[in-house]
Amino acid sequence: MKEKTTLRVIGLMSGTSCDSIDAALCEVNPDMSCKLIKGINHSYPVHIREMILRAFREEISIKELCQLNFLVGECFAKAANILIEEFGKVDIISSHGQTVYHYPYDEKIDNLSKKSTLQIGEGAIIAERTKCLTISDYRVRDIAAGGQGAPLVCFADEKWFKNSLVQNIGGISNVTVISDNTPTFGFDNGCGNLMIDYCMKKLFQQPYDKDGEIALSGKISESWLDCLLQDEYYYLSPPKTTGREYFNERYIENMLKLAPNDDADIIATLTALTAKSIVQSYERFIFPYVTPERVIIGGGGAYNKAILKFLRRYLPDSIELNTHEDFGISNNYKEAMAFALLGYCAYYGISNNLPECTGATKRIVMGKFSY
Ligand SMILES: Nc1ncnc2c1ncn2[C@@H]1O[C@H](COP(=O)(O)OP(=O)(O)O)[C@@H](O)[C@H]1O
Ligand SMILES: [Mg+2]
Known part of the structure; x- marks a missing residue:
């Protein structure tokens, strides 16, 4: 395993309120403490936010959902780039994405579970636009391990x-x-x-x-x-x-x-x-x-x-x-900071879910990498 050092990580988060993309530039330390250097609340462009709200109401087509995944990725990349322009490149970007659907029920079809969750905001777009290693899409791994994929901030x-x-x-x-x-x-x-x-x-x-x-x-x-x-x-x-x-x-x-x-x-x-x-x-x-x-x-x-x-x-x-x-921790940026920590752990291969919180059967490393 790589020797742990302090890393500069941008945590990106947009919650169910869909009020803004919260971007937190942090220094994450080997003892898992996290210092916020700067946070911003970056608004979605009006029409993209409207599309997300329509997605919540299940009023968009699969074609639009496909587009929205990339559009939200662009918006998240923009939020990260505002911080990168001011403070320089970071070691990792860690993105929660935008939840558009969460289905934590273990119902069966053909004897297979329908339990699932969908966070959009394509990590490949964020990595390409920022030129930084991007870790994203955390919740799915916990669901694969039998959990509900939430809550992760615990x-x-x-x-x-x-x-x-x-x-x-x-x-x-x-x-x-x-x-x-x-x-x-x-x-x-x-x-x-x-x-x-x-x-x-x-x-x-x-x-x-x-x-x-x-x-x-x-x-x-x-x-x-x-x-x-x-x-x-x-x-x-x-x-x-x-x-x-x-x-x-x-x-x-x-x-x-x-x-x-x-x-x-x-x-x-x-x-x-x-x-x-x-x-x-x-x-x-x-x-x-x-x-x-x-x-x-x-x-x-x-x-x-x-x-x-x-x-x-x-x-x-x-x-x-x-x-x-x-x-001494911002009310506004705590969740984005938490994702910075989850990204830090994923980077080093340290398990970052808590089975007592999500119901997963085991500890696993959540997060997908886009280099
Ligand atoms: N000054 C304020 N007074 C009252 N409520 C506020 C204020 N600022 C934010 N909020 C509430 O907090 C919500 C956003 O909280 P946030 O933690 O970002 O939620 P989420 O994670 O769902 O995006 C807003 O939609 C609003 O209801
Ligand atoms: Mg919010």
Whole structure:
């Protein structure tokens, strides 16, 4: 095996919110620590983002999906090249890509599993445009090894935090449980910002509830909140993952049939749902085994003051509530940094999945190489 040294790695990530391509130039060290040198949020061009959103709704043809894989690759390469122009070439680019479909169910056809996932953003394009070794398409290898291909960021959380619940709140919310008493595990709690964003667009013509202001101006409808919390996903035992395929527009429109009349009350209640579904998942699946010292919030939801306020209300008083920034790690770039670490490990042939998180039968090295 090659002797490990500090490498310069660009991590590239775009999540279920599809709000931007997050690019994080990092120095990753042999002890698995990771220093962010510079991060950027690079927007998709308008028509490409529209195509991705249509892909989420399963409204594009296979021809367009084929094109979109390369187009997204070009966009990811552009994001990386902005950093490369400023800071010079890097040793590795590590790209999560853009998930367009995630199917974690072990259903059979001709006795073969349909479990699968699709992240687009062609690695060959990124490698060619940047002239850097590109490692991409991580999740598929974990699924091949019997896992759900998610959550993957748990691997980095375990290296960077101790005795905590590391809670990401992106489009979907996902937690990593790090404790001295159990192997690290994690799962998707449910919808994070997805339903809030959808209703902000529909009711207020805004992409999201900036700083949670609308939610803070509204009143929570306890009866609608109880109804929303009945969804069966919240009761499933981990390992479990979800995505836009489940919390889709049809799902949200269906839920809105029972919503209160006032628009701000709708946003307040959906924001409470984000917080309460997270805390209930702790009560069901974590607190019986682990007593964490703190919850550390990251992802875009960490900037939503209403989510933080409701989390504080629902969490036991004995548990501290922090954001990643309290620990010197960017809320915004943590996931892109995590992919930089996954790339570093792939480069050295170090296994980079955690079977307790994904359900895989073994540890494997995820990531495909484009030289
Ligand atoms: N200032 C803010 N106030 C409230 N919500 C925010 C703010 N900034 C970001 N968000 C929320 O975070 C989401 C993006 O979070 P992110 O972690 O990038 O998710 P994903 O991984 O799904 O792309 C936005 O769609 C929005 O809902
Ligand atoms: Mg994002």
